[in-house]
Amino acid sequence: MTDVDLIVIGAGPAGMSAAAVAARSGLRVLMLDEQPQAGGQIYRNVAQNQGRRSWLGTAYAQGAGLVEALEHPNIELLSGATVWKVDKGPRVTWSRGGASQTSSAAHVLLATGAQERPVPFPGWTLPGVMPAGAAQILMKTAGMLPQNAVLAGSGPLLYLVAAQMIDAGCAPQALVETQTTRGLLGAMRHLPRAMFGAATLLKGLGLIAKIRRAGVPRYTAASDFRATAERNGDIRFSFRVAAEARSLNCGLLLTHQGVVPGTHITRAAGIAHSWNKDQGAYQPECDRWGATNQPGLHIAGDGAGIGGAEAAAAAGELTALNILRQLGKCDADARDQRAASPRAALFRARAIRPFLDAAYAPPAEFHAPADDTIVCRCEEVSAGAVRQAIGEGPHGHRQIKTSLRCGMGPCQGRMCDATLRGLLSAEAKGNHPITPPRARSPIKPIALGEMAALSLIKEDPA
Amino acid sequence: MSVASRFRTLPDTGDCVQFYLDDLPVTAPAGVTLAAALLAHSGDWTRQTAQGAPRTAFCMMGICFDCLVEVDGTPNTQACMTPVREGMVVRRQLGLRSLNGGEHD
Numbered sequence: 001m002t003d004v005d006l007i008v009i010g011a012g013p014a015g016m017s018a019a020a021v022a023a024r025s026g027l028r029v030l031m032l033d034e035q036p037q038a039g040g041q042i043y044r045n046v047a048q049n050q051g052r053r054s055w056l057g058t059a060y061a062q063g064a065g066l067v068e069a070l071e072h073p074n075i076e077l078l079s080g081a082t083v084w085k086v087d088k089g090p091r092v093t094w095s096r097g098g099a100s101q102t103s104s105a106a107h108v109l110l111a112t113g114a115q116e117r118p119v120p121f122p123g124w125t126l127p128g129v130m131p132a133g134a135a136q137i138l139m140k141t142a143g144m145l146p147q148n149a150v151l152a153g154s155g156p157l158l159y160l161v162a163a164q165m166i167d168a169g170c171a172p173q174a175l176v177e178t179q180t181t182r183g184l185l186g187a188m189r190h191l192p193r194a195m196f197g198a199a200t201l202l203k204g205l206g207l208i209a210k211i212r213r214a215g216v217p218r219y220t221a222a223s224d225f226r227a228t229a230e231r232n233g234d235i236r237f238s239f240r241v242a243a244e245a246r247s248l249n250c251g252l253l254l255t256h257q258g259v260v261p262g263t264h265i266t267r268a269a270g271i272a273h274s275w276n277k278d279q280g281a282y283q284p285e286c287d288r289w290g291a292t293n294q295p296g297l298h299i300a301g302d303g304a305g306i307g308g309a310e311a312a313a314a315a316g317e318l319t320a321l322n323i324l325r326q327l328g329k330c331d332a333d334a335r336d337q338r339a340a341s342p343r344a345a346l347f348r349a350r351a352i353r354p355f356l357d358a359a360y361a362p363p364a365e366f367h368a369p370a371d372d373t374i375v376c377r378c379e380e381v382s383a384g385a386v387r388q389a390i391g392e393g394p395h396g397h398r399q400i401k402t403s404l405r406c407g408m409g410p411c412q413g414r415m416c417d418a419t420l421r422g423l424l425s426a427e428a429k430g431n432h433p434i435t436p437p438r439a440r441s442p443i444k445p446i447a448l449g450e451m452a453a454l455s456l457i458k459e460d461p462a
Numbered sequence: 463m464s465v466a467s468r469f470r471t472l473p474d475t476g477d478c479v480q481f482y483l484d485d486l487p488v489t490a491p492a493g494v495t496l497a498a499a500l501l502a503h504s505g506d507w508t509r510q511t512a513q514g515a516p517r518t519a520f521c522m523m524g525i526c527f528d529c530l531v532e533v534d535g536t537p538n539t540q541a542c543m544t545p546v547r548e549g550m551v552v553r554r555q556l557g558l559r560s561l562n563g564g565e566h567d
Contacts, residue, residue, distance in 0.1 A: 034524055036495075036545060041523055048493075052474055082524075082543075115525050125528075127507050127518040128468060134522035142491065142498035143472035170470065233465030233505050251468045251505070262525070377520075377528060380513050410527040410538070444524075445538075 004028045004076075006323060007092050007105040009083050009265070012040020013309045014301025015111035016066040018316035023074035025324050030103060031070070032081040032094050038067050040113055041133065042309045044140045055167035056140060057160075059203070066313065084442035086110070086269040090296040093454070095446050100454050107296050107323045110266055110284075111316060114259040114302035117281070117362060118415050119153055120369045123227030124255070125377055128235040132161045132256040145170040148251035150237055152176040152225065155258040155360040159207040166214045173250055175211065176239055178257075178363050180221040187358035196351035200308075219246065223365060227253055257362040261303045264412060267439035270294055275434075278357045279306055280367070281418070282436045289322035290315060298323065306357075311349035317342040367422030375423070376416040378409020386423050395428040397421070397437035410445050413437055465506040481550035490546050497522060497529045497542035500552075508541070509555045531555060 006022050008015045011033035019029045031038075039046045043063025049056065050064055070077055078096060085093035090108040093100055116131040123129060132151055138144040146165060151158050151172045162172055194201055211218065224240040230249065238247040260281035267273060271292045272285045283305040290298045300319040301312035318339055325335040369375070371384030381404050389403050397413075397420055400406050406420060407413035413420075417437050424434050442451070477492040483503065490499035497519035500508050507516030509530055519529035522542050529541040532553040541552075 034543070053472075080543075115523070116521070125515060125517060127465070127516055128505060130520055130522075134520060137522040138469060138498055138501065142494040142502065143474050144469040144498060144502055145472065147468055147470050149468075377517075377526065380511055380515065410530070411525060414525045445527075 002105050003103040004030045004105045005327060006030070006107045006109065006320075007032065007090075007103060008109045008111060009033075009086075009092065010040065010111035010113055010301070010303070011035070011038035011070070011077065011079075012042060012111060012113045012301060012312060013063070013066060014113070014303075014312035014316035014319075015040070015109065016070060016316070017313040018109050018111065018300060018320040019075050020066070020069035020072065021317050021320035022323060023072040025329050027074060027324070027327065027329070029075045030105065031075060031077040032083055032092065033077065033079050034082045036079050038070055038077060038079065039063055041137065043067065044137055046140075049140065053140070053143060053168075055164055055169075057164060057167075060140075063309070082444050082446075083265065084444050084446055086265060086297070086441075088270075088294070090294075093441075095444075095450060098447075098450065100446065100450050102454070105296075106327060107298060109290070109298045109300060109316075109319055109323070110269070110303060111299070111301045111312075112262050112265050112303045113312070114306060115262045115414060117257045117260045117366075118418055119225075119255040119257045119362075119366055120373045120375055120383070120419050121225035121227070121365070122370060122372050123229075123235075125374050126227055126229050126235065128229065128233065128251065129227050129253045129255065132158055132254040133259070135252065135254050136161050136164065139164060139168065146172070146252045146254060148173055149254050150174050150176060150248050150250040150252070151254050151256070152178075152222070152237065152239070153256040154179040154362070155256050156204055156356060157259070158256045159204060159211065161254070161256075162216065163207045163210045166210060166216070171214050171216055172254075174217045174219065174248060176222045176237070176248070177218060177220045178222050179360055183361065184359050187355050190355035190358055194352040194355040196348050200349075200352050222246075223363065225255075225365070257366055258360060259302065259306055260418060261305060262414070263303070263436070264414065264439045264443040266292075266299060266303065267436060268441050268443050269297055271297060271299070273436045276305055278354065280362060281306070288318075290319035291322065307346075307350050307353060311346055314342040314346035314349060318346065364426075367419070368426040369419065375419045376404075376406040376409065378411050378415070379405040379407075381406040381416075383419070383423060386420065387427055390424065390427045393429075395424065395430060395432040396434065397424070400424070401437070407437065412439070412443065412445075465504055467502055468505040469502055471502045479546055479548040481546055481548070481552055483552045484554055492546075494546055495522075495542050496531070496533065496544045496546045496550070496552065497540075499546040500529075500531075500541060507554070510557060512558050514557070
């Protein structure tokens with residue numbers, strides 16, 4: 001007998017919509033979320049911001065509906081719960097308030113979403129350099145507005161953050177964008193398909209128009225990022241546009257090169273992963289309902305491949321419907337009938353992705369950065385050291401890790417795995433396929449005492 | 463901590479709490495994370511690496527571990543995952559932690 005019918009890990013759009021569908025059909029749902037409030041990163045603090053901070057926009061405010069739907073007697077939401085282990089069974093172990101515990105369920109939905117792709121360049125570790133999404137989290141959760149900031153990189157989020165900053169009265173000093181006219185032209189072949197998501201495209205064009213109206217200078221096709229610290233703590237940001245060297249002095253350098261699935265939990269759970277070359281990231285393999293090769297484990301949302309919030313909410317609904325069928329709450333016909341609407345929403349939301357992926361693909365300098373760039377922030381390993389190690393023979397994540405400690409710090413590779421793969425694929429000799437790095441539990445650091453207090457739990461003989 | 467904050471905090475946040483950073487009192491809006499409170503207070507580092515490089519909160523979502531500080535005697539606490547509380551005693555970390563607690567050797 002299991003503790004609940006369904007454990008949902010992650011209270012972003014995918015997890016929230018799945019939990020609501022499952023609970024309304026009578027399933028007992030346990031929801032575990034690492035943050036203090038439901039919403040995920042995209043709708044972070046959305047319930048608390050109702051009626052204020054309107055500069056975050058209407059698309060953000062709409063997330064409040066998903067959070068409200070969690071108010072259901074069949075849903076128990078535990079916020080501040082960090083899952084660090086998912087076992088066969090399935091069983092889930094999490095840490096909350098300094099103590100860990102384990103629950104079992106017939107089904108587990110991994111809806112842990114995405115992280116920003118690391119943007120490594122010389123100086124990206126300095127105080128004053130931050131991901132644009134991190135600054136947006138500060139705007140959403142603490143009403144903190146970036147002062148004298150430069151936004152640098154590429155991707156839709158860069159425009160959204162710029163527009164939110166303009167509406168909040170703290171327009172960025174400049175946008176330094178890496179995408180090129182050539183890249184945009186190359187992406188045009190995906191435009192016909194993207195027309196199914198025309199509303200999203202129009203929203204993007206509206207953001208760019210807002211940035212233009214606000215008079216924010218835009219540099220495009222920028223390269224050779226480098227940051228140094230001034231005596232007063234300001235950041236001196238230098239880059240190139242065409243052959244010309246430029247530099248800007250700013251209080252904050254906010255970088256962005258898109259988002260990638262966070263795969264520590266899915267890799268540690270033994271789910272198969274494959275390389276998505278269009279999105280330049282590993283993603284877990286699942287069928288059209290989010291079911292994986294591990295019994296009882298399902299995935300929905302950006303953690304299964306980047307599609308955005310609307311795609312995530314639709315995918316969460318589809319996965320919940322499939323779980324309802326597997327638990328005998330409905331037959332396949334009823335499932336398919338109810339799936340028609342979210343399936344159509346998913347199609348529309350995904351239609352624009354090939355265009356975005358091609359137009360805003362990260363340039364090579366962030367996949368395989370200059371030698372004097374820190375690759376592993378935790379263990380302070382440079383790209384030069386990784387290149388030298390690769391030159392001596394290693395051709396996989398594991399060998400680099402054991403020879404340089406790259407990826408062995410507390411972030412467990414979340415900040416360097418992508419760059420390490422970029423360097424391996426650019427530099428490694430021979431034709432060895434690069435396999436995803438291993439991830440093991442605990443997938444987040446926890447205190448030894450907390451783990452020891454869990455000793456009543458029987459381990460799998462495997 | 464001579465570097466001014468890189469952020470302007472809106473006055474919409476309501477109640478305030480007071481915590482201690484390296485023995486000095488700091489005021490922060492109630493309900494925000496410790497990392498947000500530290501960034502609102504100063505743009506300077508909150509941790510130095512083993513090699514002495516300055517770092518501060520970076521990802522704000524619990525994945526990069528650059529915001530590690532000592533909180534009420536517990537070292538290596540993620541400031542971005544910790545709500546700021548009245549009377550909290552926070553210390554910046556220099557270098558690596560030793561195994562026996564919050565003191566660096």
